[in-house]
Amino acid sequence: MMQNDVVVIGGGISGLSLSYYCAQAGMKTTLLEKNESVGGSFASPQYSSNGKKFWMELGAHTCYSSYRNLLDIVEGCGLKSAIIARAKVPFSLFVDGKIRSLVSRLNILELLVSVPNLFTLKKTGLSVRSYYSKIVGEQNYQEVIRHFFNAVPSQETDDFPADMMFKSRQKRKDVLKNYTFKNGLQSVARAISAKSGLNVFTSQDVTSVVYKDGLYEIRSAGGGEYSAKTIVLATPSSVASRLLKDVEPALASHLGQLKAADVDSVGVIVRKENVKLKPVAAIISPDDVFFSVVSRDTVPDDNYRGFVFHFQPGLDEKTKRSRITEVLGVGFSKIEHTEAKLNTVPTLQLNHHQWLEKTDQLLKDKKRVLLTGNYFGGMAIEDCVSRSKSEFARLKA
Ligand SMILES: Cc1cc2nc3c(=O)[nH]c(=O)nc-3n(C[C@H](O)[C@H](O)[C@H](O)COP(=O)(O)OP(=O)(O)OC[C@H]3O[C@@H](n4cnc5c(N)ncnc54)[C@H](O)[C@@H]3O)c2cc1C
Incomplete structure (x- = not known):
């Protein structure tokens, strides 16, 4: 057993970020990934055909100058020179079968009357709905803004705590306000995993954790066996709950209370000449089977365009295919390549802060x-990176 x-x-x-901190501190660290x-x-799958390369984002797509902890790691991995700008292209709405500008759907008068609340109203204790409907007006919130919020975690966000979405953080002045990386965000993942002192094993679906003679024993479906003095759970909360059920039953049961939503993300690559849609950053779709379509138009390419549809889970292939072709206005035969991924995103509730306090208590000793x-x-x-940093500090304390 390793x-x-x-x-x-x-x-x-x-x-990855927690592994980075541990490996940098000279700890013998192993990371196990199911995929x-x-x-x-x-997830930035790379596509190449006849010497032409293209990538798209099946998950996260944008980083900001305020991501200071992430940037420290990016610099530590020598990846700062791979940071690239994102082109300024608009966010649009897909309504009644047509692409519409987000701004054109806003009631400007209502917005002007409501927006001064931004200077007096505090987010603490308020849900996304109760806070933002006062900042933009109830009608603007219901008809436009709430769809934009729902598109972020691909689920209903009315009851999310307002202070957990769109936080303001101190920006770094020497970095682009918003950016991606030359080969997409997965470059960061690859760079961290290549750091010396860190062992990374993929295709390791961890199925059990037991505690024996002062060590954690970790086993994966493929027969992998590892042991460690310290264990880090960096999976969706339901998986962490399952893996901890024998070693930390109270914590496991607490983690099991959190809910999460699956997002069925399907990316398509189309030759530029085959799609007429004007360049967009994303298309947000109110009350449809997909929450948003995120495009690669933010990093324009000479040959291809890429569009990632973030669908509700559980749809059949025919439904997804027809939605993709209708929205893009292209026949299925024009789609040159397809990639898919299931993402998991937490469903946060207004009482999440209390849940976090209880988590801290359970982790205290x-x-x-x-x-x-x-x-x-x-x-x-x-x-995510900030949480890893504070957990690493707890380990070191
Ligand atoms: C579609 C989408 C778009 C987003 N866009 C942005 C954005 O633009 N900017 C931004 O700041 N944030 C964005 N986010 C949020 C952010 O990207 C995620 O919250 C963050 O990447 C989650 O990272 P994580 O490591 O916590 O979880 P994950 O990325 O979900 O990683 C968990 C890992 O655990 C692995 N795993 C699960 N079970 C096991 C097991 N039994 N054994 C071993 N491994 C296991 C999984 O395979 C996975 O690789 C977006 C999220 C999504 C889904």
């Missing part, structure tokens, strides 16, 4: 069990 100081389960940005490649919701993920301070990339 012995380690730390074993991290889950190779998304949460697990064939690391990244989780950092358990320095050898670390929990990271996108269900702590928020689900943005920087929230």
Whole structure:
């Protein structure tokens, strides 16, 4: 059984960032990822045909200058020079079979009357709906803005805590306001996993964790066996709950209370000349079977365009295919390549802060069990890395 100081389960940005901190500190660290490649919701599949290369984002797509902890890691991996700008292209709505501008759907008078609330109203204790309907007006919220919010985690966000979405953070002045990376965000995942001192094993679906003689024993479906003094759960909360049920039953049961939504993300690549749609950053669709379509038009390419549809889970292939072709206005034969991925995003409730306090209490005396993920301070990339940083500090304390 391979012995380690730390074993991290889950190779998304949460697990990777925590692994990075541990490996940098000289701890013998192993990261186990279920899929064939690391990244989780950092998924930038690369396509090439006749020497022409193209990538698209099946999950996260944008980083900001305020992502300071992420940027420290990016610099530590020598990846800062791979940062590239995103072209300014609009967000649009798909209504009645047509693409419409987001701004054209807003009631400007209602917006002007409501927006001063931005300077007086605090987000704390308020839901997304109760806060933002006062900032933009009830009608604007219901008809436009709420669809934009729902598109972020691909689910209904009315009851999410307002202070956990779109946080304001201190920006770095030497970095582009919003950016991606030359080969997409998964470049960050690949760069971290290539760091020396970190062992990364993919296709390792961890199925059990037991505690024996002062060590955690971790086993995966393929027969992998690892042991560690410290274990890190960096998976969706339901998986963490399942894996901890024998070693930390109270914590496992607490984690089991959190809900999450699956997002069926389907990306298509089309030759540029075959799609007439004007360049867009994303198309948001109120009350449809998909929440949004995120495009690669933010990094224009000479040959291809890419569109990723974030669908509700459980749809059949025919429904997805017909929605894709209708929205893009192209026949299915014109779609040159398709990629799919299932993403998992937490469903946050207004009482999430109380849930977090209880989590802290349960973790208080358990320095050898670390929990990271996108269900702590928020689900943005920087929230994940910040959580990993604070869990690493707890380990070191
Ligand atoms: C469609 C989409 C768009 C987004 N866009 C943005 C954006 O533009 N900007 C932004 O800041 N944030 C964005 N986010 C949010 C952010 O990308 C995610 O919250 C973050 O990447 C989650 O990282 P994570 O490591 O916590 O989880 P994940 O990325 O889900 O990683 C968890 C990993 O655990 C692995 N795993 C699960 N079970 C096991 C097991 N039993 N054994 C081993 N491994 C296991 C999974 O395979 C996965 O790789 C977006 C999210 C989605 C879904």
